[in-house]
Amino acid sequence: MSPTRVSAPPPPARTARQLREAATAARRRSRPDADTNPLRQGLRLERVPDPCAFVLFGATGDLAHRKVIPAIYQLWRTNLLPAEFSLVAVARRPYTNEAFAAEVRTSVEKFSRVQPIDEAAWDELAKRITYQQLDFSDDAGFDRLGARLDELDGQNGTAGNRLFYLATQPSQVTEIVRQLGRVGLDKEIRGAGWRRLIVEKPFGRDLDSARLLNHEVHKVFRETQVYRIDHYLGKETVRNLLVFRFGNGIFEPVWNRSYVDHVQITVAESIGVEGRGAFYEETGASRDILQNHLLQLMTLVAMEPPSSFQADALRDQKLQVLRAIAAPDADDVRRDVVRGQYGPGWVGGEPASGYRQEPEVDPDSETETYVAGRFTIDDWRWSGVPFYLRAGKRLPKRATEIAIQFKDVPLRLFRESAGDPAPNVLAMRIQPDEGIMLRFAAKVPGLGLDVRAVNMDFAYDTSFVVDSPDAYETLILDALLGDASLFTRSDEVEAAWAVVTPIINAWAESAPPHLPNYAAGSWGPEAADELLERDGRRWRRI
Amino acid sequence: MAHSVAEIEGQLGKLWAHAAVARAEAARAEAALVAAQAEAAARAAAALAAARETSDAGGHHVAARTSVLNLVVVAGDKATAQECSATIAATASRHASRSLILSATDPDGPAGLDARIEALATTAARGRAEAGAETIHIAARGETGRHLASIIVPLLVHDLPVALWWPKDPPFGTHRAERLLPIADRLIVDGSAWSGSGLDLLAQMAAVAEERHVVVVDWALLRQARWREALASVYDLPDLRPHLGAVRRIEVEYAAAEPGDPAGATNVVRPLYHVAWLASRLGMTVVEPMRRASEGRRHATLRQKDHEVEVLLRPALSDLGAGSTVSVQIASRLRGAELLGSVAAGDRIVEVSVLDNGRERVRRSYVAPRLSDVDLLGRAVEEGVADPVAVRALAMAGRLLAPDSGVHLGSDRSSSHGTGDRSHDDD
Numbered sequence: 002m003s004p005t006r007v008s009a010p011p012p013p014a015r016t017a018r019q020l021r022e023a024a025t026a027a028r029r030r031s032r033p034d035a036d037t038n039p040l041r042q043g044l045r046l047e048r049v050p051d052p053c054a055f056v057l058f059g060a061t062g063d064l065a066h067r068k069v070i071p072a073i074y075q076l077w078r079t080n081l082l083p084a085e086f087s088l089v090a091v092a093r094r095p096y097t098n099e100a101f102a103a104e105v106r107t108s109v110e111k112f113s114r115v116q117p118i119d120e121a122a123w124d125e126l127a128k129r130i131t132y133q134q135l136d137f138s139d140d141a142g143f144d145r146l147g148a149r150l151d152e153l154d155g156q157n158g159t160a161g162n163r164l165f166y167l168a169t170q171p172s173q174v175t176e177i178v179r180q181l182g183r184v185g186l187d188k189e190i191r192g193a194g195w196r197r198l199i200v201e202k203p204f205g206r207d208l209d210s211a212r213l214l215n216h217e218v219h220k221v222f223r224e225t226q227v228y229r230i231d232h233y234l235g236k237e238t239v240r241n242l243l244v245f246r247f248g249n250g251i252f253e254p255v256w257n258r259s260y261v262d263h264v265q266i267t268v269a270e271s272i273g274v275e276g277r278g279a280f281y282e283e284t285g286a287s288r289d290i291l292q293n294h295l296l297q298l299m300t301l302v303a304m305e306p307p308s309s310f311q312a313d314a315l316r317d318q319k320l321q322v323l324r325a326i327a328a329p330d331a332d333d334v335r336r337d338v339v340r341g342q343y344g345p346g347w348v349g350g351e352p353a354s355g356y357r358q359e360p361e362v363d364p365d366s367e368t369e370t371y372v373a374g375r376f377t378i379d380d381w382r383w384s385g386v387p388f389y390l391r392a393g394k395r396l397p398k399r400a401t402e403i404a405i406q407f408k409d410v411p412l413r414l415f416r417e418s419a420g421d422p423a424p425n426v427l428a429m430r431i432q433p434d435e436g437i438m439l440r441f442a443a444k445v446p447g448l449g450l451d452v453r454a455v456n457m458d459f460a461y462d463t464s465f466v467v468d469s470p471d472a473y474e475t476l477i478l479d480a481l482l483g484d485a486s487l488f489t490r491s492d493e494v495e496a497a498w499a500v501v502t503p504i505i506n507a508w509a510e511s512a513p514p515h516l517p518n519y520a521a522g523s524w525g526p527e528a529a530d531e532l533l534e535r536d537g538r539r540w541r542r543i
Numbered sequence: 544m545a546h547s548v549a550e551i552e553g554q555l556g557k558l559w560a561h562a563a564v565a566r567a568e569a570a571r572a573e574a575a576l577v578a579a580q581a582e583a584a585a586r587a588a589a590a591l592a593a594a595r596e597t598s599d600a601g602g603h604h605v606a607a608r609t610s611v612l613n614l615v616v617v618a619g620d621k622a623t624a625q626e627c628s629a630t631i632a633a634t635a636s637r638h639a640s641r642s643l644i645l646s647a648t649d650p651d652g653p654a655g656l657d658a659r660i661e662a663l664a665t666t667a668a669r670g671r672a673e674a675g676a677e678t679i680h681i682a683a684r685g686e687t688g689r690h691l692a693s694i695i696v697p698l699l700v701h702d703l704p705v706a707l708w709w710p711k712d713p714p715f716g717t718h719r720a721e722r723l724l725p726i727a728d729r730l731i732v733d734g735s736a737w738s739g740s741g742l743d744l745l746a747q748m749a750a751v752a753e754e755r756h757v758v759v760v761d762w763a764l765l766r767q768a769r770w771r772e773a774l775a776s777v778y779d780l781p782d783l784r785p786h787l788g789a790v791r792r793i794e795v796e797y798a799a800a801e802p803g804d805p806a807g808a809t810n811v812v813r814p815l816y817h818v819a820w821l822a823s824r825l826g827m828t829v830v831e832p833m834r835r836a837s838e839g840r841r842h843a844t845l846r847q848k849d850h851e852v853e854v855l856l857r858p859a860l861s862d863l864g865a866g867s868t869v870s871v872q873i874a875s876r877l878r879g880a881e882l883l884g885s886v887a888a889g890d891r892i893v894e895v896s897v898l899d900n901g902r903e904r905v906r907r908s909y910v911a912p913r914l915s916d917v918d919l920l921g922r923a924v925e926e927g928v929a930d931p932v933a934v935r936a937l938a939m940a941g942r943l944l945a946p947d948s949g950v951h952l953g954s955d956r957s958s959s960h961g962t963g964d965r966s967h968d969d970d
Binding site for chain 2: 038039040041042043044045049051052077078080083084085119121122125
């Protein structure tokens, strides 16, 4: 008798969140017409953003003009935003709607990744741009903003949905959030619109300030309404890292301490502080790159497989990694973390001034423009595997890369070989030349048995027709769709600061090395090389 | 020039052994690649030919693409072969690792083949990684032209998928198709380029896809992606979405070759696909298959839940090419409320409008350019697995064109015969 085929029942819900998700799914199944559009299946997006008002604070600033507005234009141009859309630009300077639209058009012409600008698409978008002059401490101004958004609901059909994007100075975040709460713009009413908040990094200066910032934000917005943006997580290759790890069965068995010797993650910039000296003096490489980009990349490499790609399932696993990173004490910092600052040198055939000679920088500054560290993750998968992280400005080239260095073979059968059969390396290039490279040993053709390392290279450029979207396009669209997978949760932020704050504190309490300690155009201070040489390793030549 | 499979294989081996020189040439040609891919590819090939004469250096190979397949083009005649070759060359930075372009000449002459190999060594946009590929042009003469499969199989790169591209009317049901379809993992066609109304071949293709489980990539359907997005956008507003379950009429207006399309000779594959896609997505069944009526119109009746849906394909005078869709309208009625969603598209702009009880609710136009042949081939090559939406749309097209539908009557049937391919279809 043939066995009867029965479908397995879904696993029972175990947590309150699972119960909520199960209830939501059951509701959706019971009324499919209400939640899904069957015509969308198989299209670029199976769901499109709801009608909404995109409220951009700091709309006259550099970030808004270079990144946010060009990303909105690109989403609009490719029909990924709803027709019922308003862009409400908010800033202190006086502008008319027309003057502001004309100014941002110039920015879009300059910074949009697709040129030339499409007149028809731009004209349609420009009709939806409204400028609202507002001093962030002005109560009446926020009252007017609330009234204006209500008006736009009627005019443009934005249905009470609002996304507040804070492209402002970090110091203004708390005040804006407080004001939004005061006028009730945070309140979500069932069926009458959602309210979401995007906050740009930095999320605090250290653990205490991050906790305080989260506390202030949570006084007004629930965590599920908050989207902390780290644009690195929107990059195509970073997202591909998840696909690479969890969409390919062959790598998972070797993705652990038994096979991996060590991991190197590099975020190298060839540029200096580019006129942002005052900002950089307050941040330095540790706060600017290590606390967010580097540690986020590390979590994606090291995390356990999530149960789904739901936002919290993913972020729970990343959080586990951050919590398993051994927080360094003062001795650990002295031994395992290197700071540096660039002096004058040459980059790309051009002379480059030293950091202390940059505008708005203290001539005796001790701010680090380079940081490298050796970190370990105390869990079963990674125990004993060092993660070497480095980031710096004025390095020889712009390159971001994750390299998994595998262990050497247990027995060198080819020791007489003229070549050196180096251990396998899997390198994921985040930028530029996005792609993945696997290095392995191959026999050199001939009568002998010479072995040489060869590379198997995958490059995005040669394998896919479509251009990769800019990270801001990806992240803004995700936020509009209510998908927080690629945004950082408050507990993640605090766990990352718990790793970095002891480093900052240890440096504050000890004499710095002789600065500057590396020349612009070099790969950083000698101490960074010594950090790996001590372990019998060396930085990859990128 | 090679004259046998063994000679072709020999040429291929020699060709890649000399590719290092061509690689340098291709690198110099990279700047021109994006703007004029075909031109750059041709230059690279010319450089390769020169390298063959001047260098014996070996040991270096142009890096192969990481995502590749065998692309077999059954071009039929020389002119089509040239068009396909140009399209393939223009997709140089993203095309198949090996393309075989087959054409049959002089069917009554002596048996034999003439083969020419073209290598494309290019750098990708912005001067990045290299891509290497080769195109083998084969002209089969006489009896040899009836045994194309015996030429193709030895020349396939092993372990790679095989896409069979039939740019003109595919000879479904013939011996040639019987021999060639089994070697293909996917079939690339352009239903909108078929002769006559194209509906006869469409019905046959739907049957072939269902019976043989061949993955079909039809450019006619790929082209409609922008239409589908626009039609879907009508129902993105949550309060309009319930209307998707209350559709009463689907009307597609298409550009006719002559006023009223009296002979029914305009290719209507694209208009029909709109209906098939909508019907398959919205859970409709066929009550009365497509039939021709007066003034060149075609009618069908579908059922959705407890009500019938009237379908109309209507010819119109238009500046667009014959067979192009001019507009699609979906009318629905729900609890007394009437909704009319309309989409129209030109070469670049798509326009969407929604009338809610006669009142304009949405009017939007946006940029969504028509896809070029190069775009379409690129997408067809990259389609990894069957698109379930396309599979269901094709199956629904088959049901709309059921044998009792009348599409086999009159001009629809007769017009799809007599193509160049059919003249030697006994592979």
